[in-house]
Amino acid sequence: MTAILKATGLKKRFGGIEAVKDVNFEVHPGECVVLAGDNGAGKSTIIKMISGVYQPTEGTVTFDGEKLTGKSPEAVRRAGIETIYQDLALADNLDAGLNLYLGREKMTRVLGIPVLDRKSMRNAAVEVLKSLGIVVPDPTAPVRDMSGGQRQAIAIARAIHWQAKLVILDEPTAALGVPEQREVMALIERMKKKGVAIILISHNLPDIFAAADRIIVLARGVIGGERRPSETSDEEIVRLMMGATS
Amino acid sequence: MTAILKATGLKKRFGGIEAVKDVNFEVHPGECVVLAGDNGAGKSTIIKMISGVYQPTEGTVTFDGEKLTGKSPEAVRRAGIETIYQDLALADNLDAGLNLYLGREKMTRVLGIPVLDRKSMRNAAVEVLKSLGIVVPDPTAPVRDMSGGQRQAIAIARAIHWQAKLVILDEPTAALGVPEQREVMALIERMKKKGVAIILISHNLPDIFAAADRIIVLARGVIGGERRPSETSDEEIVRLMMGATS
Amino acid sequence: MKSLLNAWSWLFLVLILGFFEIYARIETGQTFLFRIYNIQSISVAASQILLLSLGLTLVVVAGHIDLSIAFSTGLAAVVMALVIRIIGPESGWLVVILAMAAGLLSAVLVGLVNGWLVAQLNVPSFIGTLGTFGIARGVALIVAGGATVSIRSEEARSFGNGEILGIPVPVLLALVLAAACHFLLTYTKFGVHTYALGANRASVERAGVDVKKHLVMLFVISAITAGVGGLVYTGRFSAGAANAGEPILLYAVAAVFIGGASLTGGQGTVIGTVIGAFIIAVIQFGLVFSGLPPYWQFVAVGLVIIVAVLVDQSRDKLTGSLS
Amino acid sequence: MKSLLNAWSWLFLVLILGFFEIYARIETGQTFLFRIYNIQSISVAASQILLLSLGLTLVVVAGHIDLSIAFSTGLAAVVMALVIRIIGPESGWLVVILAMAAGLLSAVLVGLVNGWLVAQLNVPSFIGTLGTFGIARGVALIVAGGATVSIRSEEARSFGNGEILGIPVPVLLALVLAAACHFLLTYTKFGVHTYALGANRASVERAGVDVKKHLVMLFVISAITAGVGGLVYTGRFSAGAANAGEPILLYAVAAVFIGGASLTGGQGTVIGTVIGAFIIAVIQFGLVFSGLPPYWQFVAVGLVIIVAVLVDQSRDKLTGSLS
Amino acid sequence: QEPAKKDFTITLVPGLTTDAFYITMNRGAQAAAEALGITVDFQGAEEFDPVLQTPVLDAVIARGPDAILIAPTDATQMIEPLRRANEAGIPVVTVDTFIDDGKYQDGSGDGDFPVSSISSDNVLGGRMAARAMAEDMGGKGKVYISNVRPGISTTDQREAGFKAEMSEKFPEIEVLDTQYNENDASLAASQFQAVLARNPDIAGVFGANLFSAIGAGNGVAGADKADDVTVIAFDAPPSIVDNIKSGVVDAAIAQHPAEIGYYGVMTAYAVLTGQSVPTAIGTGFTVIDADNVDDEAIAKFIYSE
Numbered sequence A, B: 001m002t003a004i005l006k007a008t009g010l011k012k013r014f015g016g017i018e019a020v021k022d023v024n025f026e027v028h029p030g031e032c033v034v035l036a037g038d039n040g041a042g043k044s045t046i047i048k049m050i051s052g053v054y055q056p057t058e059g060t061v062t063f064d065g066e067k068l069t070g071k072s073p074e075a076v077r078r079a080g081i082e083t084i085y086q087d088l089a090l091a092d093n094l095d096a097g098l099n100l101y102l103g104r105e106k107m108t109r110v111l112g113i114p115v116l117d118r119k120s121m122r123n124a125a126v127e128v129l130k131s132l133g134i135v136v137p138d139p140t141a142p143v144r145d146m147s148g149g150q151r152q153a154i155a156i157a158r159a160i161h162w163q164a165k166l167v168i169l170d171e172p173t174a175a176l177g178v179p180e181q182r183e184v185m186a187l188i189e190r191m192k193k194k195g196v197a198i199i200l201i202s203h204n205l206p207d208i209f210a211a212a213d214r215i216i217v218l219a220r221g222v223i224g225g226e227r228r229p230s231e232t233s234d235e236e237i238v239r240l241m242m243g244a245t246s
Numbered sequence C, D: 001m002k003s004l005l006n007a008w009s010w011l012f013l014v015l016i017l018g019f020f021e022i023y024a025r026i027e028t029g030q031t032f033l034f035r036i037y038n039i040q041s042i043s044v045a046a047s048q049i050l051l052l053s054l055g056l057t058l059v060v061v062a063g064h065i066d067l068s069i070a071f072s073t074g075l076a077a078v079v080m081a082l083v084i085r086i087i088g089p090e091s092g093w094l095v096v097i098l099a100m101a102a103g104l105l106s107a108v109l110v111g112l113v114n115g116w117l118v119a120q121l122n123v124p125s126f127i128g129t130l131g132t133f134g135i136a137r138g139v140a141l142i143v144a145g146g147a148t149v150s151i152r153s154e155e156a157r158s159f160g161n162g163e164i165l166g167i168p169v170p171v172l173l174a175l176v177l178a179a180a181c182h183f184l185l186t187y188t189k190f191g192v193h194t195y196a197l198g199a200n201r202a203s204v205e206r207a208g209v210d211v212k213k214h215l216v217m218l219f220v221i222s223a224i225t226a227g228v229g230g231l232v233y234t235g236r237f238s239a240g241a242a243n244a245g246e247p248i249l250l251y252a253v254a255a256v257f258i259g260g261a262s263l264t265g266g267q268g269t270v271i272g273t274v275i276g277a278f279i280i281a282v283i284q285f286g287l288v289f290s291g292l293p294p295y296w297q298f299v300a301v302g303l304v305i306i307v308a309v310l311v312d313q314s315r316d317k318l319t320g321s322l323s
Numbered sequence E: 001q002e003p004a005k006k007d008f009t010i011t012l013v014p015g016l017t018t019d020a021f022y023i024t025m026n027r028g029a030q031a032a033a034e035a036l037g038i039t040v041d042f043q044g045a046e047e048f049d050p051v052l053q054t055p056v057l058d059a060v061i062a063r064g065p066d067a068i069l070i071a072p073t074d075a076t077q078m079i080e081p082l083r084r085a086n087e088a089g090i091p092v093v094t095v096d097t098f099i100d101d102g103k104y105q106d107g108s109g110d111g112d113f114p115v116s117s118i119s120s121d122n123v124l125g126g127r128m129a130a131r132a133m134a135e136d137m138g139g140k141g142k143v144y145i146s147n148v149r150p151g152i153s154t155t156d157q158r159e160a161g162f163k164a165e166m167s168e169k170f171p172e173i174e175v176l177d178t179q180y181n182e183n184d185a186s187l188a189a190s191q192f193q194a195v196l197a198r199n200p201d202i203a204g205v206f207g208a209n210l211f212s213a214i215g216a217g218n219g220v221a222g223a224d225k226a227d228d229v230t231v232i233a234f235d236a237p238p239s240i241v242d243n244i245k246s247g248v249v250d251a252a253i254a255q256h257p258a259e260i261g262y263y264g265v266m267t268a269y270a271v272l273t274g275q276s277v278p279t280a281i282g283t284g285f286t287v288i289d290a291d292n293v294d295d296e297a298i299a300k301f302i303y304s305e
């Protein structure tokens, strides 16, 4: 099977800081690659270079045979990549339904005029969240008023609700309750079965081992090592995170 | 030993939602009480009522024999309670040092005039973060430019840097790397030894069991049960979270 | 919640209307509110403010500001008057419509420049539109030769002063545009994206919306409603003045904020702005009507603006504790 | 980074000074910059703008705005003139100092009301200070009886027009206040909390800072520097006018934003504002000096304001890609 | 200064640059300049305000014209700034408005240094407006003044003259409170309508400047009261003249700005060439109304646009 995503020679500087230096990896359809690494290792920066939020200082990303580098987040999303960012990026003043559908709003017709279908978006949001184990007490409330985990769940729902070929999840379970964490892990399993490629960023070792087909460990902007979960151990991964060379 | 913190009959409404309903508990010096519970159970709301950010709709909080209810966050902090909030509440445009010391800035004298001692605050911040296992590449950069975990670490440092009698931590390890998570757990252990009381909110079962002297499980705004870690199991806690009555 | 907010602004408007009504009955024995004449006068004054603040509302909801409307209005007024003068008013409605199109186009140009500055060059909107404020002002004055351009066109006059079914044309126009802006902000994707943009630019950007194009459109809409304000001005006064909009700028901005918008963006409604504009027009009319000495009127307008917002505040407290 | 930002504003100021210098040498054979008269004139004009924008800078950094400065200035000017007129100018410096104290006090009152509205009653600052704008205006006019209050006091005159070591007193005052505000914003807890407040109110609140008190102080500081502007006005022109500050409000706000502040708060420096005020004063003086026709000056000022910010933008790009 | 020099440069600083009155004054000044073969520049601020006029004046002084014609924006407040011109050796002629008491070169007062004042007395203009109004109204009724904003010396003087004339000569005319409109014609219209709602017997409005007058006129027309309410305008730009023709405005008090500009340049030239000049020249007013608006003789008093 050929790789669906290929990152070659990725590099990113911020002012004087080289956050990412020469990173290369591939992801195959139906495969879950975990990006692990210490805080500030460059994980979020890498996925932002894939999703079009940052332009790499050097290097290229190809997806499905096409070059992604230089494209806008919009174009990347249209190409079939959905991303949940660590900072969620919700519109705090809108309700869960509108956040879920932001950019792809459902419309209906009233007297022949196309208008937003707030209600059906709201209902769909309640449904999707329920499938993640989350109950939103008041679906008309702006997401500003929601708990940390409820907000996290909306961001996840936003990514999985669309039929993407690659889903990127940056610490998706960070704020989730235990039952919800289990839901998300199950969800990743289901997506893999459907052939969706997944890049997961996580600091939770049990989750990493449960979900990963391959673990890529970053340390200070470079790949410190790559392991299959069956061939490694918690301690080795932590050693790699802390900068031990493999 | 008498309780240092006593919450009695706490209740909080937001508009039509009753987020917390009649919650009672105590915390003793040197004890770590874990508040566990599903997303939206009301954990953050409870600690905000303790720290003065929210005023309870009903109920009282007493600390060290004194009534806290109705006091400002400032007064609560002066009384000896430090809090790390889930939403961090950092000033994104300031550097790590200023964030660490916000409200208690270090001063120095230049020509007899008291001025901010930015440098020494910055150095102190680098030190404290190092003790948590975090290296900040550019300590003069605003925290806006830092990674999720680096920001989290600053919020933790802000609470533990001061000699408090009670430290409240709302999901402190959520964004932290594995080594840093371990540092924080060790830190909680050290604080307990010094007689500091701790309220910890966490969704990580291993952490909960490792740190807790008592686990209080919340479900939909009420206390579903209270357990000592030695007397319970993962599965029981999860059942309680999901609303099973004990 | 949104409908509740509007209800409270309405309430305040009703309160001041009630105040003036009682005052008028006691002092002069007349009615204040139930005279078509008074209602028409107030509505026309409100519509002149409203035309500047409608598009502005959208810009403010998106977290920006547009100061250039002060002179987009003036530019449109001057260009319309000049075209009528140059072609001559004999050609009737044709020339008036042509002139209005030209005036509107000149305003749209200002809006395009604003959009380009803010979206493409990342100039903060306060500074960018302050710059185009100066440019539009200079251009309007140069085009007009510094003074007002008076015209004699019966058609233009009837456009500015006529009535349809007893409703003055400027009021009708303002209400139609208000309805359009309300529809845009509440029932379309464009509106949702505008709110999201005001709350968190990243949210719309990552949702794949072309934020730059969106910003340009917002500033063009703002320029269009302000430009229509200029056309109405030229029609009403049979003269295009470069500074037609400038004295209204502050009131237009105030209407938007009284209507519930906030400097930080993400908040505000067209209905709120309409009510805000009417509150201002009612105060201005009512204070003169009640015979308050002129300097006291300044004080009273200031007080009422503050109280208008306080009423809005107490709503939050009341609903917070009641519901 | 902060120092770099300032370096770029400086650069732009130097650029326009250089432009006018070359222009003046070619066109008139005179020097533009190296004449004490020109420097003094520009500095005095800049200082009048600056006095309104210094305190405003702090307010804007904290994420608010203060429109009432337009009439805090006027109120202070009128009150100072009135006190001198009532007591009589014979008592020399004593009465002038008393009058200045009274004028300043009246401005401080406006600041206290602003602070109370914004901090205690949660009124958005744009609306709250627009309200006190009207109130201060009305009060100033009522106190002054509508007219300007002219005085004949040699001491007041020398306060407004005198020089110390060749530096005009208004310039000296503005620079001293600028230094004080810069110190406050950069070297004190108060300053850090102001920045933090602008970025995230919760951060300072939870850090245990009394945010309400802080806000009141900010608005009082803003009223004080604007009030000093009014005292300088009365001294310079031997007359207190209620309108003293209104025509420069927009320039004062522009100076703050050209200096790098942003509507959303958390950004801006006093040095930036000083440069902003000088950029405005140099353009105004330079354009008249260069003989550009008046309406073209509006266009030129608009362009320069935009370019000033674009230069600032390109800095970000350059440093971003270079370092 | 050698008297041989002929190509003088004179700068005309108006009260504000965006007003037909001053634009017309500039036309007159340019006509004189052409006749004399000298240059006249036009430089001013955007509003009638001393804070804005002072920096412009400072820059004009730096440019060093041979003489300055200026319409000072305040009688007291512009003394200090103009003193600097005098100290730089530039002769000052005040046009339209004046500084101090308007009596120059008599050794009294702070503002004694300008060489000449060429003014149309705004107080007198206000009095003429009152007379025209009273005549049209038959000497009794209620009137009010629609003005820009308090604190502008020219419009304040027109208001003062109007009120003084009414109280001295026409005791049966009641002058109501002045309404300020911020130069917003729309507000001026709404204010008229509010005054009318309160005083259904209102019989006259004096619009103290262009926007006050066209706004009030629009308010009157909107109320269908053109026949019952007398509208008197100050200044006579074409838009006012059009309004006189259409009957919305009853009469306009036209100053003679072109004359002022012309005499101003002539006076300055005389000073520069060493001739003696009168310290005060008054120019008159013309009342334009429906009866004379189409006269050839009147056309020259209509301001240019």
Ligand SMILES: Nc1ncnc2c1ncn2[C@@H]1O[C@H](COP(=O)(O)OP(=O)(O)OP(=O)(O)O)[C@@H](O)[C@H]1O
Residues within 6 Å of the ligand: A014, A015, A017, A019, A037, A038, A039, A040, A041, A042, A043, A044, A045, A046, A086, B137, B145, B146, B147, B148, B149, B150, B175, B177
């Ligand atoms: N916009 C920026 N400007 C400057 N430096 C940045 C910026 N974004 C990230 N950095 C720096 O780049 C490095 C990598 O950051 P990144 O967010 O990719 O880390 P991460 O691996 O996602 O960490 P975490 O697990 O804590 O989220 C960090 O040192 C961070 O401070």
Ligand SMILES: Nc1ncnc2c1ncn2[C@@H]1O[C@H](COP(=O)(O)OP(=O)(O)OP(=O)(O)O)[C@@H](O)[C@H]1O
Residues within 6 Å of the ligand: A137, A144, A145, A146, A147, A148, A149, A150, A175, A177, B014, B015, B017, B019, B037, B038, B039, B040, B041, B042, B043, B044, B045, B046, B086
């Ligand atoms: N300001 C608010 N206004 C309205 N509702 C609120 C507000 N804050 C919280 N809520 C609601 O109250 C409930 C409890 O929220 P809280 O933040 O306390 O949950 P939590 O237990 O901390 O959850 P998590 O683990 O996801 O952080 C949630 O349903 C939330 O939507």
Ligand SMILES: [Mg+2]
Residues within 6 Å of the ligand: A043, A044, A045, A086, A170, B147, B148, B149
């Ligand atoms: Mg990250």
Ligand SMILES: [Mg+2]
Residues within 6 Å of the ligand: A147, A148, A149, B043, B044, B045, B086, B170
């Ligand atoms: Mg929480």
